[in-house]
Amino acid sequence: MSLEHEIVSAFPSQRIVVLGDVMLDRFVFGDVQRVSPEAPIPIFRFGHDDHVLGGAGNVARNVARMGGQATLIGVIGKDVTGRALAAAATREAGLTPSLATDARRRTTLKTRFVAQGQQLLRVDEEAAEPLAPDISQDLRQRIEIAADGANAIVLSDYAKGVLTEDSIASALSAARRRGAIVVVDPKGRDFRRYAGATVITPNASEAAQASGIDCDSDESASRASRAIADITGCSAVVITRGARGMTVLCEAQGSGRMVHLPTEVRQVYDVSGAGDTVVAALALALASGAPIDKAAQIANLAAGIAVGKVGTAAVEAAELRRAINASAVLAHDEKxxxxxxxxxxxxxWRLHDKRVVLTNGCFDLLHPGHIGLLQKAKALGDKLIVAINSDESIKRLKGPSRPVQNEAARAVVMASIAPVDLVVIFAEDTPIEVIEAIRPDVLVKGADYELDQVAGRDIVEAYGGRVALVPLEKGHSTTDAIRKAAAASVETR
Incomplete structure (x- = not known):
């Protein structure tokens, strides 16, 4: 089992407290076919609507969907939206709501109108004034109760008034006494209010506001993250940069190692709530014992899944495990x-839009021609599977003196080559069974073959795949190498 899978498998034993601005996200889905004759605006024909937890609620929802145990602390109004929000939280398996009710306050509702997969308009109904003293006291008590047994506390700040200096201080103090980590999704220009947190996760715009440094390159994002670490004293800084991926400052108060992670997005449908997914996955991974760079990699994968969905999306544990499989660079023995x-x-891999390439052969004594073939094969897709003949298969094809190296040795050598993602040993004379089972997008052989000589060509082309013949480097042959070695052995006797 890979380290990433070990980390995710530990999610169910993690208790995460999420404190922050809760809101209800309403999505109104419909259709637009024409422009209004009354004004240059689209006519939206209502289809249906849906309500999901938003803001801090979406963080807690993601924690629960990824397998963790979430406690959600926030404030709602004594209104229809508040009741709908509380009901939505109660319905979520693995999520325990701890919501204070303030009759003087309106529950935040964000309504998005969506047609043809695109948001047309967002309407916000909210209150952002500071909390009344009695509600602040109520929150402090809820924090103390929820923090018992918690592995991490998330501060989800949407600047709606819940995360005051008082509530932040209460959360940091409770976490410190219990040895829990604190992950902050910040808001505003002044990050000093989060001093004492473990990790802070601004987006590029928030990081630029807080540090005064634009995050339009890896270098500038690195400088911004160091400035934020100096301001907050956090152990790590994770800047989410949209299509540019993430910049991660590890061991901010020590070595200051920097990691830049490319985006893992397949196709973007909706970015609503993607930051919440990042914070939830990061908190779960860190609580499970992951180092910050590995936790950020897992969070990056989760974000890639979230933006591929419509609406304020939550990521399921099974989806995250599949994404880990699809993106993993396996250790040699795992290949x-x-x-x-x-x-x-x-x-x-295919579920994550990866193009699968397969090539096959004996690969007895690897030479530069083989390496060139593998490199060219990998360039035709995203993932390369190499099917190698078993020892018995080679004996039948090439005679009793072959192979020179047994199948275990050949597989280990093949797995150590960077372009290769998986190695499969097959016992038959041809790879037909392997091809039928794996159904590669591209089947590759060397150009010393004719197309009609390629085993499995008819299978691959029948389902719409492609057979590619790649040029071989001249002057390299396993048979010639064996012959020369044998001749040299005779000469030395």
Missing amino acids: IVGLETAVSIARS
């Missing part, structure tokens, strides 16, 4: 798998 496992992994 060598049976056919059934290879089929499962290839299916996971």
Whole structure:
């Protein structure tokens, strides 16, 4: 099991307290076919609507959906929206709501109108004034109760008045006494109010406001993260940069190691709530013992899943595990798998829009020609599977003196080559069974073959795949190498 899978498998034992601005996200779905004759605006024809937890509520929802145990602390009004929000929180398995009710306050409602997969308009109904003293006292008590047994506390700040200096101080104090980590999703220009947190996760705009440094490159984002670490004293800073991925400052008060993670987005449908997903995954991974760079990688994968959905989306644990499979660069020994496992992994890759390439051969004594073939094969897709003949298969094809290296040795050598993602050993004379099972998008052989000589060509082309013949480097041959080695051995006798 990979480290990422070990981390995710520990999520169910993590208790995460989420404190912040709760809100209800309403999505109104409909259709737009024409422009109004009354004004240059689209006519929106209502279809249906849906309500989901938003803001801090969406963070807690993501924690629960990814397998953790979430406690949600916030404030709602004594209104229809507040009742709908409380009901939505109660329905979420793994989420325990702890919501203070303030009859003087309006519950935040964000209504988005969506047609053809695109948001047309957002209408906000909210109150952002500071909390009344009695509600602040109520929150302090809720924090103390919820913090018992918590592994992490998340501060989800949407600048709606819940995260005051008082409530932040209460959360930091409760976490400190219990040894829990604190992850902050900040808001505003002054990050000093979060001093003492473990990790802070601004987006690029928030980081630029707080540090005075634009985050339009890796270098400038690195400088901004160091400035934020100096302001807050946080152990780590994670700047989310949209299509540019993430910049992660690890060990901010020590070595200050910097990691830049590319985006893991497949196709963007809706960015609503993606930051909440990042914070939830980060808190769960850190609480599970992950180092900050590994936790950020997992959070980056989760964000890529979230933006591929419409609406304020939550990421399921199973989706996260599949994304880990699809993005994993396996250790050498983990690359060598049976056919059934290879089929499962290839299916996971395709779910994440990865193009699967397969090539096959004996690969007895690897030479530069083989390496060139593998590099060219990998360039035709995203993931490369190499199917190698078993020892018995090679004996039948090439005679009793072959192979020179047994199948275990050949598989280990093949798995150590960077372009190779999986290695499968097959016992048959041809890779037909492997091809039928894996169904590669591209089947690759060397240009010393003719197309009609390629085993499995008819299968691949029948389902819409492609067969590619790639040029080989001249002057390299396993048979010639064996012959020369044998001749040299005779000469030295």
